Structure formats: C-alpha cells, structure tokens
Amino acid sequence: MKEICIGDVYQIQCYKHNGKIHRAWDEAVVLDIKKDYIVFGNNKTRVTESEGTTWRTKEPAIIYFFKNKWYNVISQMKKDGVYYYCNIATPYIIEENTIKYIDYDLDLRIFPKGDYKVLDKLEYQYHKKKMKYSSDLDLVVNSAMDELISDYIAGDKTFNEKRNRDYLQVYLDLKKNN
Numbered sequence: 360m361k362e363i364c365i366g367d368v369y370q371i372q373c374y375k376h377n378g379k380i381h382r383a384w385d386e387a388v389v390l391d392i393k394k395d396y397i398v399f400g401n402n403k404t405r406v407t408e409s410e411g412t413t414w415r416t417k418e419p420a421i422i423y424f425f426k427n428k429w430y431n432v433i434s435q436m437k438k439d440g441v442y443y444y445c446n447i448a449t450p451y452i453i454e455e456n457t458i459k460y461i462d463y464d465l466d467l468r469i470f471p472k473g474d475y476k477v478l479d480k481l482e483y484q485y486h487k488k489k490m491k492y493s494s495d496l497d498l499v500v501n502s503a504m505d506e507l508i509s510d511y512i513a514g515d516k517t518f519n520e521k522r523n524r525d526y527l528q529v530y531l532d533l534k535k536n537n
Contacts, residue, residue: 363397363453365389366533370457371399371422373448376490381462383407387422390529396425397451399458400530421526423517424451424458429503430467431460434523440471441520443511447503463492463500467507469518475511477504 371384384406387399402419421434427450435442445467448460464483469475487497511518 363389363392365392366537368456369399369453372457372459373446373462374459376461376463376486376492376496379409381409384416387458388530388533390421390526390533395427396423397458398423398526400526400533402530402534419527419530421523421530424460426450428506429463429499430507432517434517434526436523436527437471441523442471443467443469443518445469445507445511447500447507463496463503465500465504467504467511469511475508 367389369387369389371387372380373382375381384401384404386401386404388401389397390400391398399422400419401416401422403415403417405413405415407413418438419436421436423432423434425431429447429449431446431448431451433444433446435444446460447463447465447467449463451458451460453459464479464486466478467475468478483500486492492500516522
C-alpha cells in the first residue's frame, strides 16, 4: 500500500451497515497526518448520493477521520462562522485512494455560537430496527455520541476555530500550487 502524504487526493465513500454505499465525495486533500487521525480538506467538491443524484458542497471544509474513534468531524467554513457536522461512524479505512467508513445515522451539529444539537435520532432508530443492529453496536454508537459531546465540551483541538482556519490556509496553498 502506498504511503499517505500531504497533498495526496483521495475520494471519500460512506456506507451503511448493510454494506451499501450511501454517499461519495470526489475529493479530499490530505492536509495533516497524525498518529491517531488524518486531516483532509475540500471545497465545492462533487457529492454523489446512492441513487445517483449529485450536488456540490457550498463551502470549504476541514475533515477529521480518526483511527480509533467512532466519529468523524467536518468543520464547515461558512461566511457567518464555523459550523461542525459530526457523524457517528466507524473508524476509517483506506483502500485504493479512498477513505471508507460506515455511517450510523446519528449526527451532532455544532453552531458558531457554541450550541449544539443531536440530529437524526428517528433515522437511527429506523435503521437500527431494519438492519438489526446488535445491542453491542447500539452501545458503541451511543457511547460514541457521549464521547463526541464530551470532547467538544472539553475543547478538543478538533473544534478549535483558529486551528481549522490554519488548515484551510494549508488547503488553499496546496490547491494553488497544483
């Protein structure tokens, strides 16, 4: 397997528990490589939904994929501030220039003023029943949401606006030089 390097471009594929692809992003540029996570960036990238429809993201994003945490974090750099969209999901794997993970529906939305909201509880309950999530998986998913909220409240570096703006500059510089 090729070693991952800053500036490399990957695709992102999000799956559901049943193994079906849910959504795919055309581009994620490697911005930083840490022991337990990798930071990517993209902007106005094409997203393809499972049924084939496509759309583009509206703003630059800094994306954190963790090796051992059951969530990922997307820092959305909007005109009115930084929003965070956090997916409860398996730790990532990389295969053939593609970052892959399984999404477990529950999301955490964090707003620029610091308030947050858990999203998609009904979707989670529906898929839990339909796809027969085990009680162990249910525990892992709910524990991951608790850990995510705790990490946010504790001021984890993932949620540091200055740090994410610095990563955005790295992304813009890499795009300019390519």
